[in-house]
Amino acid sequence: MDAAEENELLAEAVTPESGDVLNKDEQSNNGDPVPVDVLNKDEQSNNGDPVPVDVLNKDEQSNNGDPVPVDILNKDEQSNNGDPVPVDVLNKDEQSNNGDPVPVVESAGQAQEDVHTAHIVVFGKDGTGKSAFIVRFLTKRFIHEYDPTSEDVYAYNSQIDGRKICLKIMDTAGKVERTVHKREEQIRWGDGFILVLSLASRDSLKEVVRIKEVIEHLNESEKPVVLVATKRDLVHAREVTSAEIQELAKRWHCRTFETAATEDYITVAEPFISLFKDIRKIKEQKGLFPTSFKLDKDIVIADVHKRYKNRLLTQ
Numbered sequence: 409m410d411a412a413e414e415n416e417l418l419a420e421a422v423t424p425e426s427g428d429v430l431n432k433d434e435q436s437n438n439g440d441p442v443p444v445d446v447l448n449k450d451e452q453s454n455n456g457d458p459v460p461v462d463v464l465n466k467d468e469q470s471n472n473g474d475p476v477p478v479d480i481l482n483k484d485e486q487s488n489n490g491d492p493v494p495v496d497v498l499n500k501d502e503q504s505n506n507g508d509p510v511p512v513v514e515s516a517g518q519a520q521e522d523v524h525t526a527h528i529v530v531f532g533k534d535g536t537g538k539s540a541f542i543v544r545f546l547t548k549r550f551i552h553e554y555d556p557t558s559e560d561v562y563a564y565n566s567q568i569d570g571r572k573i574c575l576k577i578m579d580t581a582g583k584v585e586r587t588v589h590k591r592e593e594q595i596r597w598g599d600g601f602i603l604v605l606s607l608a609s610r611d612s613l614k615e616v617v618r619i620k621e622v623i624e625h626l627n628e629s630e631k632p633v634v635l636v637a638t639k640r641d642l643v644h645a646r647e648v649t650s651a652e653i654q655e656l657a658k659r660w661h662c663r664t665f666e667t668a669a670t671e672d673y674i675t676v677a678e679p680f681i682s683l684f685k686d687i688r689k690i691k692e693q694k695g696l697f698p699t700s701f702k703l704d705k706d707i708v709i710a711d712v713h714k715r716y717k718n719r720l721l722t723q
C-alpha cells in the first residue's frame with residue numbers, strides 16, 4: 409500500500425459511520441426483527457430504555473504493511489458526568505448495497521445462529537498488563553488496574569469479512585488461583601491463546617515459555633497462539649529485546665506484536681483480530697463454523713464501562 413492509499417484509509421478512519429443493529433428481542437408486529445441500534449440489556453438509560461451500542465470497523469495497516477481488516481472505533485467516550493455512554497464500533501468493510509453498514513445482531517442470553525464464535529484466553533504473568541490490554545481493546549481506553557484478576561470472560565460482538573463474530577475473551581489470573589487444574593481447564597476452553605509478556609520484565613518472558621510448554625504438554629498445540637509484548641512505552645525499563653521475542657515467535661510459528669495499552673489502540677486490536685482469523689481458519693476446516701452462542705454470564709462492553717467507571721482514562 410502506498411502513502412496516498414494509507415492517508416486515504418486513515419482519513420476514512422476518523423469519519424466513522426453510524427449503523428443500525430438488529431435486536432432479536434425487539435420484534436415488529438409482523439415478527440421480523442426491528443432494525444434498531446444494538447441493544448445492550450445491561451445498560452439502561454434513566455428512563456429504562458436500553459442504551460444503543462453500534463459496532464463498526466475500519467481498515468488500518470499493520471506494522472508489516474499488510475492491511476488490518478478490522479479496527480474498532482469507539483466513537484463515544486464518557487459523558488461529562490463520568491457515566492458510561494453508548495459504545496460505537498464500526499465495520500467499514502461491511503457495507504450493505506446502499507452503502508450503510510451491515511447490522512450486527514446482539515441478543516444477550518439467547519441462542520444465536522450464524523455467528524463465528526471464538527474463545528480467546530489471555531495468559532501471562534501477574535502485572536504484565538493483561539487486564540489493561542483487554543480493556544483497551546474493548547473500550548479503547550486505558551485503565552490503571554491494580555486489583556489482581558481471578559478470572560473474567562468478556563463478550564465482544566462485531567463483524568469481520570461479512571460475518572457476525574462473537575469473541576469470548578478470558579482474562580486469567582497471573583498469580584492467584586493458578587492451579588494446574590485451573591490452567592488446564594482454561595487451555596481446554598480456549599480456541600486460541602494470547603500469551604502476554606511485559607517488555608519490562610524478564611520473568612514474564614520465562615512465564616510465557618512455561619505456559620506454552622503446558623499447552624504443548626496437553627496436546628493443544630494445534631490451537632493458534634499470538635505473542636504480545638506489552639509496556640513498549642517503558643523504554644528505560646526494558647528487559648526483553650525484540651530479537652528475543654522474534655526468536656520465540658519463530659520457534660512457535662506464531663505472530664508477535666509489541667504494544668502499549670497506555671498509548672496505542674491499533675497494535676492492541678491487531679493481535680485479537682489476527683488470532684481470530686487463525687482460529688476461524690482451523691474451525692472452518694473442521695466444519696465448526698458458523699456456531700450458535702449464548703452470552704451466559706459473560707461481561708459485555710457496557711459492563712466493562714460500569715466496572716472501570718472511575719479508572720478508564722481518556723487518551
Ligand SMILES: Nc1nc2c(ncn2[C@@H]2O[C@H](COP(=O)(O)OP(=O)(O)OP(=O)(O)O)[C@@H](O)[C@H]2O)c(=O)[nH]1
Binds near residue numbers: 534537558581
Ligand atoms: N506503562 C505501562 N503500564 C501498563 C501498561 N499496561 C498495563 N500497565 C500497568 O501495569 C500494571 C498491571 O496491569 P494489569 O492490567 O492489572 O496486569 P495483569 O496482567 O492483568 O495482572 P494480574 O491481574 O495480576 O494477572 C497496572 O499498573 C497497569 O496500569 C502499558 O502498556 N504501559
